[in-house]
Amino acid sequence: MQFEEWDANLKSTCGHYDSVPGPGRRTVNGHFTAFTMCGLDVANLACDIDRIDRTHDGIRRDETEYLFLLLQLSGSTSIEQHGRQATLAQGDFYLLDSTRTATLRYECTPAHILSLHLPRASILLESEGRLRIGEALDAKTAAARRLHRCFRERHSRPDTDPEFLFDLARLAFSTDPGSCDAGMASSSKSRFELAMREMESSLTRPELSLAWLARRVGISERQLQRDFLARGSSFVRLLRDRRLRLAAEIIDVAFRAGRALYITEVALAAGFRDLSNFNRAFRSRFGCTPSEYAVRIPRRQCETGIRALS
Numbered sequence: 001m002q003f004e005e006w007d008a009n010l011k012s013t014c015g016h017y018d019s020v021p022g023p024g025r026r027t028v029n030g031h032f033t034a035f036t037m038c039g040l041d042v043a044n045l046a047c048d049i050d051r052i053d054r055t056h057d058g059i060r061r062d063e064t065e066y067l068f069l070l071l072q073l074s075g076s077t078s079i080e081q082h083g084r085q086a087t088l089a090q091g092d093f094y095l096l097d098s099t100r101t102a103t104l105r106y107e108c109t110p111a112h113i114l115s116l117h118l119p120r121a122s123i124l125l126e127s128e129g130r131l132r133i134g135e136a137l138d139a140k141t142a143a144a145r146r147l148h149r150c151f152r153e154r155h156s157r158p159d160t161d162p163e164f165l166f167d168l169a170r171l172a173f174s175t176d177p178g179s180c181d182a183g184m185a186s187s188s189k190s191r192f193e194l195a196m197r198e199m200e201s202s203l204t205r206p207e208l209s210l211a212w213l214a215r216r217v218g219i220s221e222r223q224l225q226r227d228f229l230a231r232g233s234s235f236v237r238l239l240r241d242r243r244l245r246l247a248a249e250i251i252d253v254a255f256r257a258g259r260a261l262y263i264t265e266v267a268l269a270a271g272f273r274d275l276s277n278f279n280r281a282f283r284s285r286f287g288c289t290p291s292e293y294a295v296r297i298p299r300r301q302c303e304t305g306i307r308a309l310s
Contacts (some may be wrong), residue, residue: 001027001029002029003019004026004050005032009032009034010052013034014018014043014066014068015066016054016055016057016061018052018053018055019049020049020053021073022108023050025049025224028049031046031050032043032044038154038257039118039253039256040116040117041115041117042117043114045112045113045115046112046113048106048109048111049106050108051105052103053102053269054098062098065098065099065245066098067098067124067169068098068115069093069095069115069116069118070088070096070113070114071092071104071114072091073113074111075106075109075112076089076109079094079096079102079104080102081100081106081133082134085135087136088136091140091144092135092136092138093147094135094136094137094181095131095132095173097134098120105213105303118166119249119252121246122250124193124200124232125201127170127201130174131175132175133173137172137173137262138164139140143172146172147168154286161257176234177182188227188230191223191227192227192228192308195213196240197244198213199226203246203270203271204269205275208239208296210235243272244273244281244285244286246269246270246271247269247282248265248282250266251290251294261294263290266278266290278290
């Protein structure tokens with residue numbers, strides 16, 4: 001397979017990830033295909049390239065955010081993300097965050113991977129900030145075996161609700177509730193990281209406010225506001241953006257699974273209490289109403305039936 005074709009398939013399926021071939025090589029010994037599983041996209045890729053890079057520029061260019069659930073079918077992959085390194089052996093799983101820079105190294109040795117595209121905001125919402133993103137899940141664990149079974153049964157159980165997969169992934173990569181690192185709030189960068197984790201896992205909480213978040217992080221409200229402003233935004237703007245991203249994911253997942261939704265359901269599930277405010281914010285963010293957004297889903301190669309959103 002020509003390297004340019006393989007790289008184009010990677011970008012069209014997974015986003016702006018940059019693949020790098022081996023020195024002087026123009027072909028890839030492998031393949032790149034895609035299919036759906038419970039209405040979610042899955043990339044099936046085999047290669048012998050040098051590496052795949054996720055850069056800040058690639059992150060800025062992609063509108064949709066994912067947690068890619070990687071399954072190593074053969075060979076190995078060395079991954080660097082979020083200041084951590086992990087090596088996947090056959091049968092291991094890994095959660096790759098599309099909002100972070102990363103490098104996946106193959107060093108021109110054959111490897112075969114499946115990548116299930118999990119909507120990031122939906123997964124983080126119920127995780128309470130405790131997901132082992134950037135760590136390998138050993139194939140021999142009970143959690144990995146449950147995930148393996150789900151992948152094996154994708155053809156015999158095509159109507160599985162995607163929410164089941166979400167819960168399975170959360171359980172597989174959950175951490176000890178008491179394992180929060182106290183050093184996370186030792187710098188502005190760490191405070192902001194912890195604050196965003198808390199926000200993304202609490203989007204539907206009615207008590208979510210700057211004051212509540214500051215208490216969760218363990219710093220003053222004024223200091224937390226300064227941390228947001230130092231990054232060119234504010235608590236209110238980022239909260240609205242994250243809730244709107246969640247709403248878009250809810251619509252996308254529901255319609256891919258062939259489920260009908262009401263706008264009120266979407267608004268409440270994303271943490272909005274006022275329907276008119278939700279509609280205005282959604283149109284401002286995505287350039288269309290929630291109903292119009294749903295109509296666009298088939299154009300993104302959705303294979304499930306579409307029902308009216310009202």
